[in-house]
Amino acid sequence: MPNYLSIDTSAHASVALIDADTGAVIAAHTSPKGNDQTETLAGYVRDLMADHGQQGPELAGVIVGVGPGPFTGLRVGLVAARTFGFVWQVPVHGVMSLHALAERVLELDEIPEEFIVASDARRKEVYWATYNRQGALTDGPHVAAAATLPALPVYGVGAGIYEEALREAGAAPQPESFAWIAESAYLAKHGLKDLAAGKDLSNTAPQYLRESDAQVPAFMKQAQAKEATA
């Protein structure tokens, strides 16, 4: 039966091959580093597919993490996934990357009634979203300083980085999750549930959540103001 190729580069380069029927993870690999997506992603996909005799055009589709995540790495996975879809003529499904963290929470023995997952957004902020006990998104994704998060249990690498600020804000960072980053196998798990529920995942637009930093310089503002009044 066909398999899905799953890719997420919102944190590290992460790839997985997933059985489309059972959802079983056939193989998965995640880079130990967060800054080598461009160098490693294609090779990971090549090895994953070659090791399992997977032909691209025979895939059920590509599931790709659309972020949020640091922009440059995120784009590496998105442009690769879209290109695979174009060449192999298979559908590309976009899944919000924080869902991958939420799926891990759902594997715990005790799942809170409501919880937050948080990843590293750099610049002293986290990307975060809240979920209910069934793993359904209830709020987000957002980008904000950890100290502004609601007073809920917090999972994911973002909880570890800002443990102190979260505690001070009344939230409950969960130490067992401090190493959790978005992994493609968990991302696919969420994607398959959405597909089974008939959701349309055809949108692969990146979830940047932040504008580009560019500020219109003062001299351009003056020039534009002059033009406007001229």
Next chain:
Amino acid sequence: MSTKEPVVLGIESSCDETGVGIVRGTQLLANAVSSSMDEHVRFGGVIPEIAARAHLEAFVPTLQQALDTAKLTLDDIDAIAVTSGPGLAGALMVGVSAAKALALATGKPLYGINHLVAHVGVGVLEGTVLPPTFGALLVSGGHTEILKVTSLTKDVQLLGSTIDDAAGEAYDKVARLLGLGYPGGPAIDKAAKDGDRKAFRFPRGLSLPKFVGSAENPGKHRNNFSFSGLKTAVARCVEHFEAAGEPIPVADIAASFQEAVVDVITSKAVRAMVENNLTTVLLGGGVAANTRLRELLAARCASAGIALVVPPFSLCTDNGGMVAALGAQLVADGAKPSGLEFATDSSQPVTQIVLTH
């Protein structure tokens, strides 16, 4: 694959142009370009993050457009080439990741190649025959270089380059000072047409004897450029008129600024050609569209007995066709593919024509 006339698809994303070009040998089959330039206008310069976002959205449609124009399918492609550097890191990574995915998905060999050498490699297209050894002058928003090309695929040497701003950058900055909009090159070129290029004597950077030296005993910056002092001189000039409450003579300043840039570029380039026994020079980069640069370079080349080659303008600005053209030369010459693991190099030197595995 026909190694004499390989069909190569080239991908360019080093700045604000997403380009996909296809060549067969030295014949250009398609050259699709999507530019994010309009999105940078209000900032008065290229914003890397905006350029990178645009590359992601433009890549697959531009690829499709190139294949449609060439009336080819991916099966017809023998190899893929991509700009690995120099350029904006975040922008380069989109093109390189796309190229790797494309190479993997199609099973075609991939070559990570030098953007500057590709600007020169474009010269082999359209029936132009270049001598075995020649010179190149690249002038654009991001680059100002003089090169010696002994072999397009094996031996390219940097004779000189800018030590601060690129020429095109100086144009953008001066255009802002004069309220002429972005991009500055065409805006200043246009304003200069009504101006007196001798109205102001602006400095020619790195032209003092201590920098230039002599042919026998060359100074450190004999073939190098600097445009930051020129930009400051123009700013002082504008301030002078403002302080005096007089109208700014925009056309004269534009013409005099342009003359300073073009004078120093052409005189240094032609001298470098003569001293390196190069009898042909290829002009590349977006500023090749500048009328005064072409005029003065043509005149000085003619006086020095140097043949000037200027590719069509659409091949001078950043495009995928030039990447494909150099890629085809490399494939025909038996160069080894770069594999799927190479990194982008935002300051890739011209001596690194193709990345090795």
